[in-house]
Amino acid sequence: MLEIKNLSKTYEQKKFLKTTRLKVLTNINLYIKQGEIWGLVGESGSGKSTLARIIAGLEAPDTGSIVLENKTISFPRKSMPHIIQMVFQDPLSSLNPKQKIKNILDEPLKLNTNYPHKKRLQIIKSWLKNVNLLEESLEKYPHQFSGGQRQRIALARAFILQPKLIILDEPVSALDVSVQAQILLLLKQLQKQYKTTYLFISHDLAVIRYLATKVAVIYKGHILEQGLANEIFSSPAHPYTKLLLSCAPKLKGKISRILFKKHTKISSHQNICPFVDKCPVKKEQCLQNIPKSIQLSSTHSYVCLYK
């Protein structure tokens, strides 16, 4: 669905009276198929966000081409909201603080569909539900939510037109570990349901490892290595990837998901932790972290605190 060929980008940087040129991306080649989850990993300043902005059409490359849905993109280009959406690290700055959530979510529908108000409201309500927010959120403003809830709103807005590709630029970096886990789970569930292609950008290998099926490692604007996530994580070929992996902290928590029926006691739960085969912690031990009695009406996510 997306092919990036020999893409390069240079910025001019002014320091005092001197202008220098900084090559941020060099000969980037990537081929992303529909439904894949790509993780783009690299340290700060390696060019990840620049690449994301170019793919999203917010900036033009110097050279190279992008083929999207079999069409070569020319720059500057109009936004393609039905095809590409982007989610940023800080939802507070990407959500209009003066608009209620109902207007924030209505905007893409109003601008890009001919749906009448009633149908748009129906879609908005269903997306609030999909991201596990209450209907009363409609009348609230972004500042009335927590960071995690705001990122859920940003996700609902990104998904509302059901785009083919969502670029997620460090979407969980600003969140607490437990909230990170909930958002990652949600991303996984939504991807499974809607078969959306993800380009997930992060400097955090643990996060990439959890979500991505394919990985590209970027360093100083060069893609050093790319391929299946499992293969890259188990036998990295490039010395830089080896170094990244050896320096990476182990998963801070194992991301797990427990399903509870309303008012059930812990003993009657059904554990579907995605790490159940790999987790070094025995199931019984792992469950010690969960409150003895939970009264929930729906799915509850938690992070196992064992390291």
Ligand SMILES: Nc1ncnc2c1ncn2[C@@H]1O[C@H](COP(=O)(O)OP(=O)(O)OP(=O)(O)O)[C@@H](O)[C@H]1O
């Ligand atoms: N508009 C710009 N003008 C000049 N230089 C820029 C501009 N945008 C980014 N840069 C520089 O390009 C380099 C790559 O930046 P970029 O934001 O793409 O990296 P990144 O890997 O996303 O980093 P981070 O993880 O810290 O966000 C950095 O040295 C940055 O200072």
